[in-house]
Amino acid sequence: MGLSKETLLNLYDTMVKIRTFEERVGEMYYEGKLPAFDIAAGPIPGEMHLYSGQEAVATGVCANLQPDDPVTSTHRAHGHLIAKGEDLKKMMAEIFGKETGLSHGKGGHMHLFDPNLHFGCGGIVGGGIPQAVGAALAIKKRGEDRVAVSFFGDGAANIGAFHESLNLASIWRLPVVFVVEDNLYAISVPKSASTAVRSNAERGAAYGIPAVQVDGQDVLAVYEAAKEAIDRARRGEGPSLIEAVCYRFRGHFEGDPELYLAKGEKDKWKERDPINILGSQLKAQGLLTDAEAEAIQAKMTDLVAEAEAFARESPYPAPEEALEHLFA
Numbered sequence: 001m002g003l004s005k006e007t008l009l010n011l012y013d014t015m016v017k018i019r020t021f022e023e024r025v026g027e028m029y030y031e032g033k034l035p036a037f038d039i040a041a042g043p044i045p046g047e048m049h050l051y052s053g054q055e056a057v058a059t060g061v062c063a064n065l066q067p068d069d070p071v072t073s074t075h076r077a078h079g080h081l082i083a084k085g086e087d088l089k090k091m092m093a094e095i096f097g098k099e100t101g102l103s104h105g106k107g108g109h110m111h112l113f114d115p116n117l118h119f120g121c122g123g124i125v126g127g128g129i130p131q132a133v134g135a136a137l138a139i140k141k142r143g144e145d146r147v148a149v150s151f152f153g154d155g156a157a158n159i160g161a162f163h164e165s166l167n168l169a170s171i172w173r174l175p176v177v178f179v180v181e182d183n184l185y186a187i188s189v190p191k192s193a194s195t196a197v198r199s200n201a202e203r204g205a206a207y208g209i210p211a212v213q214v215d216g217q218d219v220l221a222v223y224e225a226a227k228e229a230i231d232r233a234r235r236g237e238g239p240s241l242i243e244a245v246c247y248r249f250r251g252h253f254e255g256d257p258e259l260y261l262a263k264g265e266k267d268k269w270k271e272r273d274p275i276n277i278l279g280s281q282l283k284a285q286g287l288l289t290d291a292e293a294e295a296i297q298a299k300m301t302d303l304v305a306e307a308e309a310f311a312r313e314s315p316y317p318a319p320e321e322a323l324e325h326l327f328a
């Protein structure tokens with residue numbers, strides 16, 4: 001593909017950053033919650049959906065975006081926002097519900113929002129898909145050089161909003177890229193039990209939209225497919241769909257007993273860890289040494305530790321401000 005060393009190392013850095021952030025959030029989440037799993041206890045109350053394992057998808061797509069390209073995401077949004085370039089301190093503070101967070105601590109983990117990065121997400125499955133189409137319509141009407149991207153899961157591809165969005169985006173030739181992250185499950189329901197087609201890429205044809213399936217564990221494959229789709233949208237040639245086949249390395253939510261997994265399934269997928277795949281390729285090409293990989297990991301561990309300290313030390317929003325910054 002002829003990517004520069006700088007681009008390749010940025011892809012690696014971003015994936016390590018996401019993994020390090022997610023795994024630390026996963027540790028902190030259980031503080032105070034065990035042994036009975038009290039979901040309201042600890043520094044991070046409420047549900048938690050982590051992105052570990054799927055890093056190549058967010059990273060490969062967002063590496064092709066500009067800061068002002070709008071992105072909509074889901075309940076599993078941390079990876080997308082980090083790949084879009086978010087400051088880890090503001091993100092972590094929001095996840096902790098602190099005043100210094102992106103939404104003054106009132107959104108939390110499932111409602112990360114940053115107008116500067118044109119990023120939004122939410123817990124309504126499929127809710128971000130029509131929002132991205134709306135953003136793309138605005139871009140087209142204003143004649144701007146921007147592309148909207150919507151990330152969502154294979155479960156979301158079965159809701160009506162997905163089909164309505166693809167249809168409208170195609171009719172109006174809007175600059176939007178739909179990224180289906182097929183991590184094989186919607187909570188505990190396997191895609192084979194919920195989805196009438198083998199691959200969501202087949203659904204592009206129903207709406208006249210170019211669609212491809214890519215290996216979502218391979219960041220270079222995702223990067224290439226995303227570049228083609230995003231370039232097409234920037235040229236005014238309309239929407240595209242990418243199905244990235246990937247796997248989440250943690251439960252649907254933290255605390256998920258994962259009784260639906262086949263024995264050994266996760267270990268098998270972990271052999272195709274997206275970070276190791278790119279790391280091995282870079283090492284084979286002499287672009288990364290073991291010592292440099294360790295230094296990148298140490299840097300990301302430090303960044304996440306700084307974000308954690310910032311979140312822990314920050315105040316909660318004042319009770320008298322409980323109704324500020326909300327839609328009434």
Ligand SMILES: Cc1ncc(C[n+]2csc(CCOP(=O)(O)OP(=O)(O)O)c2C)c(N)n1
Nearest residue numbers: 076123124125153154155156183185186187
């Ligand atoms: C409209 C709606 N229906 C149901 C739910 C409950 N729910 C939360 S996550 C989820 C599964 C989503 O699966 P998928 O879209 O594949 O994303 P993944 O969790 O695999 O990233 C469901 C059904 C919801 N939040 N919103």
